[in-house]
Amino acid sequence: MRKGEETRTRILDVAEAAVLQKGFGGTSIEELIAETGITKSGFFYHFRDKNELAKALLNRYIENDERIYDEIFSRARDLMDDPLQSFLLGLKLLSELLSDLPNGHPGCLVATICYYERLFDREIQEINRQAALTWRRRFRGMFEEIMAVYTPREPFDVDQLADMVSTVIEGGIVLSKALKEPQSLPEQILVFRSFVKMLFRPVQHA
Amino acid sequence: MRKGEETRTRILDVAEAAVLQKGFGGTSIEELIAETGITKSGFFYHFRDKNELAKALLNRYIENDERIYDEIFSRARDLMDDPLQSFLLGLKLLSELLSDLPNGHPGCLVATICYYERLFDREIQEINRQAALTWRRRFRGMFEEIMAVYTPREPFDVDQLADMVSTVIEGGIVLSKALKEPQSLPEQILVFRSFVKMLFRPVQHA
């Protein structure tokens, strides 16, 4: 019962890389089993069909994504007491982490699914939606903490501000992929960071 | 030779909608010819293969995209003399235009291609890259005009600032698709607009 999990993980590893490079439609099951060194029957033992592969892939991706955010922003929280400084540091750490990926960010599965909606069932689309909502909640929490201490220069809707983080990341991924400039994504995050800094930096004189 | 163009356009129309909903891999040629009311031979008369369909689709999409940007920002330029006010108005107009799409933005073909790179030849990827570079040039031009008049509160790299426009649009599209909230995209553009306003609003006293 351990061996099975291992094979399953191997399939998911291979599939994730392939899907991010070629999309779901462009990734053949035969190609996955060839690279995994498994047979077709073996594959279908683990996943009933491509839809279930996508579901497992997406769930795993989101889980890992959350873990990374947890780590980065809790580390930033430990280093900085002030919620604004902590958030700004978190963005910096995120930018650095993305900057260190040699080939750039491999792509976001949530975005991939967005451009394939009709191919998958509602369950997958709902998982995708929940992932985006979780991002929103996460960053809204941070902005609320900040706003308990700082007053923004202009009034902002907190949800929209929170969504801006996801927007910049998703957009940055697309842009660096299109431009073939891996540095664009971390740069865009830093630009956003400057905006946030500007928004809460006290004009207050003394 | 006019009839040919018409049929070609009809194929592209059908294909564009299908590709944005299901991706390239998920869109079958047989499905396109069924909806267009053409035969397979007829299709392959117009496009040698799927790669050429993609190329035509992408070129047409980019062309149309540029046209819309031209219209919006030249209109804004006519209404406002000041480059900052003109740019801010342009973003507002863009947001309103996107807000009026009943089903939300159908998706960006450039982004779709990004998540399929390995499926297409280098030519298509280069077209995609040039499109993103054109966006950069367009918005950099606007920011340069603004900076000739206004001094930003913080120093910014003009290219990165220009890229931020594309980032917000691409990211906003992904987010509204994931959330199934069409309003997110126009909202995010307005959030970015506020940031730009904040960046150049004169702290200058008289």
Added chain:
DNA sequence: TAAAAACCATACCGGCGGTACAGGAGCGGG
């Protein structure tokens, strides 16, 4: 009016997603 453009009809190929079914290796528990 004749060529060129814009198709239609048919047949075929190989790859791929998916199904069905038969069986086997390893392993843990009664």
Added chain:
DNA sequence: CCCGCTCCTGTACCGCCGGTATGGTTTTTA
């Protein structure tokens, strides 16, 4: 020791799809 469960392998098959080939027909235009 063998039963049953997990975790596969092997083989055969189906239908859809991308793509090729070939030959013919209509429509348009020079």
